[in-house]
Amino acid sequence: MKTYKIFVDGSAGTTGLRILDRLSGRPELDLLTISEADRKNLQARAAVIAQSDLTFLCLPDAASREIVPLIPDHVRVLDTSTAHRTAPGWVYGLPELAGQRERIVEANRVAVPGCHATGFAVLAAPLVQMGLVAADYPFSLTSLTGYSGGGKSMIADYEAQGRDKALDSPRSYGLALHHKHLPEMQAVCGLTKPPVFVPVVADYYCGMQSLLPLHMELLKAPAEEIARALAGYYAGQSQITVHPLGEVPGFLAANQMAGTDRLEIYCSASPDGSQLLLAAVFDNLGKGASGAAVQCMNLMLGLPETAGLE
Ligand SMILES: NC(=O)C1=CN([C@@H]2O[C@H](COP(=O)(O)OP(=O)(O)OC[C@H]3O[C@@H](n4cnc5c(N)ncnc54)[C@H](OP(=O)(O)O)[C@@H]3O)[C@@H](O)[C@H]2O)C=CC1
């Protein structure tokens, strides 16, 4: 059996650990390691990466930008940070979007989408690509996340004894309207302007719900047609399910897909047909990070796309 040497740079972090979980026990993968003393040593990491066939970068943006120029071209790279998602020469790791799977298979530099950006892109990009929504539509998005989305430091804040009472309630953030996911949201969907985007973090570990409200008078087809088109777009995709129009629960929990690497889409219309609501529900650490990264690795190495996924 052909084996591949894999390294996870930043494997002690939230995203890195979840990637390791999904890779361990797979006989086709030989996991390279680095000593605790060297895990933040630039030259030592570069030396291990150079021996790998594929490396995951699970680092803060600055650390990712620092290591990438030291990586030889023959090593394939999957960067989970925000650093390269709109950078030239990098492929956006959302294989369910038209043409992306083929690009990922061939790529040696793949940027794993941001968690909130995943929710936006899976809803908005197909509608724009299919001509059902104009590229200059004034999109807005609200996206709920568990606190693991903020990595080790936010997890520590939420899990601290005697923490601030504000953490007992949901907290909106990014209120200055320049969240780091806006450039990739605009780029991957081909929009003339970014959405108005409000993320909300709440007191649960993981799970994400991205809500995209749409005004029907600005759309180019009725709600039934839009829901059917979205279902057709994702037909046959193992990781994305689209529920029929109106098939929505009374309460939609943002942690409904926690622990999985799949994403579910719900569509509902107002009784008078003037408004449509699209919702994407998934795990910020699953399809929003580590699961997406492993799915892309499988594609890049020619392995079964869902191997190791939850
Ligand atoms: N959490 C999430 O839901 C998602 C996160 N991401 C992205 O993934 C990346 C990692 O995030 P996340 O796992 O949440 O963050 P964490 O803070 O949990 O983990 C980051 C890891 O990187 C290590 N690290 C920091 N600087 C360096 C360095 N210079 N060299 C080597 N290692 C370093 C940290 O070390 P130490 O353990 O000492 O702190 C830590 O183990 C980020 O870019 C994040 O934006 C992407 C999608 C979702």
Ligand SMILES: CC(=O)N[C@@H](CCC(=O)OP(=O)(O)O)C(=O)O
């Ligand atoms: C709760 C929280 O802080 N979440 C992070 C998103 C985590 C993530 O997926 O973003 P990257 O992949 O771009 O790091 C944020 O909104 O900045």
